[in-house]
Amino acid sequence: xxxxxxxxIEGAALAFGERTLWSGLDLTIEPxxxxxxxxxxxxxxxTLLKVLLGLQSLSAGSVRVAGAAPGKGNRRxxxxxxxxxxxxxxxxxxxxxxGLGLDGDRWGxxxxxxxxxxxxxAEAVESVGATPYASSPVGLLSGGExxxxxxxxxxxxxxxxLLCDEPLASLDLTHQRTVTELIEERRxxxxxxxxxxxxxxxxxxxxxDRVLYLVGGRFRVGTPAEVMxxxxxxxxxxxxxxxxxxxxxxxxxxxxxxxxxxxxHHDHDHAHDDExxxxxxx
Amino acid sequence: MxxxxxxxxxxxxxxxxxxxxxxxxxxxxxxxxxxxxxxIVMRRMSFAVHGTAELAFTGAAAALLLGIGVSYxxxxxxxxAALLLGxxGGRESERDSVIGVILSFGLGLxxxxxxxxDGRSNNKFGILVGQIVAIQQQDLELLIGCAxxxxxxxxIIYRPLLFSTVDPSVAVARGVPVQWLSPLFAVLVGxxxxxxxxxxxxxxxxxxxxxxxxxAGRVTASPWKATxxxxxxxETAALGGIVLSLAPGAxxxxxVTAISFTIYLVCRAIAYVRSRQRRISESGSAASPVPxx
Numbered sequence: 001x002x003x004x005x006x007x008x009i010e011g012a013a014l015a016f017g018e019r020t021l022w023s024g025l026d027l028t029i030e031p032x033x034x035x036x037x038x039x040x041x042x043x044x045x046x047t048l049l050k051v052l053l054g055l056q057s058l059s060a061g062s063v064r065v066a067g068a069a070p071g072k073g074n075r076r077x078x079x080x081x082x083x084x085x086x087x088x089x090x091x092x093x094x095x096x097x098x099g100l101g102l103d104g105d106r107w108g109x110x111x112x113x114x115x116x117x118x119x120x121x122a123e124a125v126e127s128v129g130a131t132p133y134a135s136s137p138v139g140l141l142s143g144g145e146x147x148x149x150x151x152x153x154x155x156x157x158x159x160x161x162l163l164c165d166e167p168l169a170s171l172d173l174t175h176q177r178t179v180t181e182l183i184e185e186r187r188x189x190x191x192x193x194x195x196x197x198x199x200x201x202x203x204x205x206x207x208x209d210r211v212l213y214l215v216g217g218r219f220r221v222g223t224p225a226e227v228m229x230x231x232x233x234x235x236x237x238x239x240x241x242x243x244x245x246x247x248x249x250x251x252x253x254x255x256x257x258x259x260x261x262x263x264x265h266h267d268h269d270h271a272h273d274d275e276x277x278x279x280x281x282x
Numbered sequence: 283m284x285x286x287x288x289x290x291x292x293x294x295x296x297x298x299x300x301x302x303x304x305x306x307x308x309x310x311x312x313x314x315x316x317x318x319x320x321x322i323v324m325r326r327m328s329f330a331v332h333g334t335a336e337l338a339f340t341g342a343a344a345a346l347l348l349g350i351g352v353s354y355x356x357x358x359x360x361x362x363a364a365l366l367l368g369x370x371g372g373r374e375s376e377r378d379s380v381i382g383v384i385l386s387f388g389l390g391l392x393x394x395x396x397x398x399x400d401g402r403s404n405n406k407f408g409i410l411v412g413q414i415v416a417i418q419q420q421d422l423e424l425l426i427g428c429a430x431x432x433x434x435x436x437x438i439i440y441r442p443l444l445f446s447t448v449d450p451s452v453a454v455a456r457g458v459p460v461q462w463l464s465p466l467f468a469v470l471v472g473x474x475x476x477x478x479x480x481x482x483x484x485x486x487x488x489x490x491x492x493x494x495x496x497x498a499g500r501v502t503a504s505p506w507k508a509t510x511x512x513x514x515x516x517e518t519a520a521l522g523g524i525v526l527s528l529a530p531g532a533x534x535x536x537x538v539t540a541i542s543f544t545i546y547l548v549c550r551a552i553a554y555v556r557s558r559q560r561r562i563s564e565s566g567s568a569a570s571p572v573p574x575x
Contacts, residue, residue, distance in 0.1 A: 053455045071457070079455040091320050091499045091508040092448055104445035105456045109437050137503035138448075153452070 005064075006031045006161045006193030007052065012061035014047060020217055021047055023060070027212060027221055031160065032191035034184070034207045036198055036224075039214035045197045048214075049165050052195065053079065066160040075105075078159030078192075080183075082166040083147045088139035094149050095134040098124050101153030124156040125149075128182050144175030151182050155192075162186070164196045168203055176203045201228070202249045224250070288529040295528040300417070304481075304534075307417045307425055308520035311481050311490060314429045314474045315520075316513030317436060319495025320505060322471060324447050328492045329378065330367055330468070333385035334475045337363030339484035340392035341476075342409040347399045352409060353424050356476040363388065364472030368465035410483050417480065425477055432470050443467055444505060481520070482535050489539040490516050497542075497549035515545045 005028035013023035021044035029035050037045045050056035051063055054070035063069070066076035078101075086097075099121045103110055110117070125134045128148045133141055138149065147167060154162060162183065168176045184207045187194050196204055201211070201224065211227045213220045215236045220227050227233075228250050233241040241254040295301055322331060341359020342352045363384065370380045408416060417425075436443075446453040446460040454460050471491070478487040494515035498508040523538030 054457070055454060074457070079452060081449075081452050081455070084451075086449065087324070089499065090324055090448060091503055091505055092324075092444075093503045096505055097448065100441070100445045100448065100453075101456075104441050104453065105458050106441055107438050108441075110441060135503070150452075 004031075005029055006033070006066060007195060008062075008064045010062050012051070012063060013059045014044060014051065014056070015059045020059075022214060022217055022219055025061070025219060029161075029193045029195060031193050032187060033209045034187055034194045034196065034204070035210050035212060036196045036201055036204055036208045037212045037214065038198065038201055039219075040199075040216075043214040043216060045214055046165055049163055049195070049197055052161075052163055053077070075157050076160045078154035078157060078162045080147075080150055080154045080162065080164040080167040083143050083150075083168075083170050085143060086138050086141075086146055088137075090137065090139045092138050093135050094130055094138055094141065094145075095121050095125055097138050097146075097149050098130075098134075098152045098156055101156045120156060124152040127155070128152040129178075144171050144178070147171060147175065147179055148182070151179055155182075155186055158190065159192060162192050162194045164194065164198075166197055166199065168198065168200070180204055180207070205248070205250060228252075291529045292525060296525070301524075301528065303417050303419070303422055304524055305521060307422055308481055308524055309517060310422075310425050310429045311474075311477050312517035312520040313513055314432055315478060315490040316494055316516035317433060317509055318471055318474055319491060319512040319516065320498065320508045321443065321447060321467065322492060323495045323499055325467070327468075327471065328488060328496075329381050331471060331475055331491045332488050333367065333381040333388075334360050334363045334468075334472050335479055335484045335487040336385045336392070337366075337388040338472075338476045338479040338487075339409055340388040340395065342479060342484075343392040343395035343399070346401070346409070347395050351421075351424075353421050353476070353480060356409070356479045357424075357428070357473065359388070360472035360476035360479070361469055364468040365465065368468045408483070409479060410485055421480065425480075428473050428477055432473050435466070435470060439463060439466065482523075482538050486535045486539055489535075489542040490520060493539075493542040493546050494519065497546040500546075500549040500553040515542070518545065 007027070007029040009025055009027040012025040014021045015023070027035075037048060039045050047056055051058055052065050052070050054065075054074070066074060068074060068076075086092075099117065101124075102117060102120060122131075122134075125131055128151055130145065130148050130152060133145055138146060141149070151167070164183065167179055167183075171179065180203050183194060183196070186192050187207070196208075198204060201208065205224060208224055210222060211220075211224050213227050213233070213236060216238075218236050220232055220236055222232075228243055230241060230243045233243055233252060237254075239254065241252060244251045244253060322328065338356040338360035341355040341357070341362070343355070344359070345352050345355020348355075366384055367377075367381060370376075370384070442453070442458045443463050445456070446458050446463050450460050475487050475491065478490055482490060495508065495512040497515055498511035502508050502511060519538050519542040522541045523534050523536075526537040526541075527534045
C-alpha cells in the first residue's frame with residue numbers, strides 16, 4: 001500500500017464471531033473527496049469509523065489513514081462525534097473545548113507557546129462563528145452550539161482527513177446546514193478528505209462525491225447517481241426499494257424504517273411483508 | 283466565646299514551633315487539594331474522595347495498632363482504596379454503590395482496630411477529626427514529598443486528563459489512554475486524601491478536596507481560573523481554620539469546614555446574582571427568534 005489516498009482500505013473485513021459486518025471492502029478516498037457512509041443500524045458504519053480511528057482492528061485486509069496505519073493519536077485526523085450533550089457542571093468554556101483538539105492529547109504542562117495557542121484557538125473559534133459564546137460554560141450551550149465547537153475542535157489541527165460520526169443527529173435543520181457548510185468549506189479550502197457517516201443523505205447531498213452504502217454485509221460504492229437508485233438499493237436490501245427524487249432531495253421508500261433509524265420505529269402503515277431492514281439483519 | 287477573638291493570645295501561639303509546623307502542613311495540603319479539586323468535581327468523585335478517606339482512616343487505625351507511623355498507614359489505606367474503587371467500580375452505574383460498600387466495611391474495620399488499640403484515646407479521635415497540632419517534623423517531610431510527587435504527575439497528565447474528563451469518546455479517538463488515566467488520577471486523589479486525613483481527619487477531608495473547587499466552579503468556567511481560585515479557597519480554609527482555632531483551643535476541623543462552607547455559600551450567591559443580571563439584560567435586548575424548521 002503506497003498510494004496517495006487520504007484513506008486507503010483494501011480487502012477489509014470485519015467479523016465478530018459468526019457475524020460478518022462486511023468483507024472484501026476496497027475504498028480509496030482521495031484528498032478533497034467527500035464520501036458519505038450510509039446504511040441502516042447495525043450495518044457497521046460506526047465500526048468502520050472505529051477502524052479508521054485505530055480503535056478496532058480488522059479481521060482481514062489493511063487500512064491506511066493520512067498515510068499511516070490507523071493509529072491512536074494520529075494528529076492528521078480530525079474527528080467529529082455524534083452530538084451528545086456535555087455535562088452541565090463542567091468547568092470549561094467553549095474555547096477550552098476547542099483547545100483540547102489542539103493539544104488535549106499531549107503530555108506536560110504546555111506552558112511554552114501559550115500565545116500561539118491562544119491565537120490558534122481564537123481563529124478556530126472564529127472560523128465556525130462561535131466567538132460570541134466562546135467564553136460561556138460549554139454545559140450551558142445548545143446542542144447546535146456545542147456541535148459547532150466540536151467541528152472547530154476537529155479542524156483546529158488542520159487535519160488531512162476528517163471523520164464524522166453522525167454529526168448532524170439531533171440537530172435542527174438550521175444547525176444541520178451550518179455544521180455541514182463548515183465542513184464543506186474546509187474541504188474546499190484545504191483539500192481535507194471527508195468521511196461522513198450519516199443515516200440521512202439529503203443534508204450533505206450537494207457536496208457528496210461518492211457514497212458507501214452498507215446493508216447487512218453487502219455494500220456498494222459509487223456516486224450518489226449510481227448508488228441511490230431503485231435498482232441498486234433493491235439489490236442491496238434484497239427487497240423492493242423505491243428511490244424517489246423530489247426537489248433535489250433523495251427519498252427512499254420501502255427502506256424507510258432502515259434509513260430513519262434515529263426516529264422511533266413505530267409501525268408504519270406501509271410496512272411490507274418483505275420489510276428490507278429485517279432481511280438485512282438475519 | 284471571647285477567647286475566639288483574643289488576638290493577643292493568637293499572636294503568642296503563632297510563634298510556637300508546633301503551630302508553625304501545623305500551618306506549613308495545612309498550606310501544603312491546601313495547595314494539593316485545591317489543584318486536584320476542579321478535576322474531582324468534574325469527574326463526580328466527591329463520594330469517592332469520602333470513601334477513600336474512610337479507608338485512609340482504616341489504614342491509619344491499623345498503623346496505630348501496629349505501632350508504625352499513622353501517615354504511612356493512611357497512605358497505604360487510601361491508595362488501596364483508590365485501586366479497589368478503580369477495579370470494582372468500572373461501570374458508571376455501579377460506582378456509587380461500590381463506594382458505599384467499601385466505605386462502610388472500611389469504617390467498620392477501622393473501628394474494630396481502634397478498639398484493640400489501648401494507647402492514648404486522643405490518637406483515636408485524632409484520625410477521625412484531625413490532629414494537626416501533633417504533626418511532627420518527619421510527617422511534614424513525608425507530606426511535602428507526597429505533595430511534590432502528586433503535583434508533578436498531575437502537571438504531566440493534566441491536558442489528557444482534562445480531555446478524557448470532558449469528552450471521553452473524543453479523547454479516546456485522539457489516542458488519549460483514558461482507561462489508565464482514571465485509576466492513575468484515583469491514586470493521586472488517594473495520596474492527597476491520606477495527607478488530608480492527618481490534618482482535618484477522615485470525616486472532613488471533603489471540606490478541603492471538594493468544597494473549594496465546587497465553590498470556584500460556581501464563579502468561573504475557566505479551568506485555569508477555577509484551579510487558582512480553588513487553591514486560594516482551600517488555603518484560606520486550611521490556614522484560616524488553624525489560626526482561628528488557636529485562641530479558643532477548639533477543634534481545627536470546625537473552623538476549616540465552616541470557612542470552606544461560607545466561601546461556597548458566597549460563591550453560590552455570586553452565581554445567582556450574575557445569572558439574574560444576565561437574564562435581565564437578555565430580556566432587555568431583542569433576542570433573535572429561532573427559525574422553526
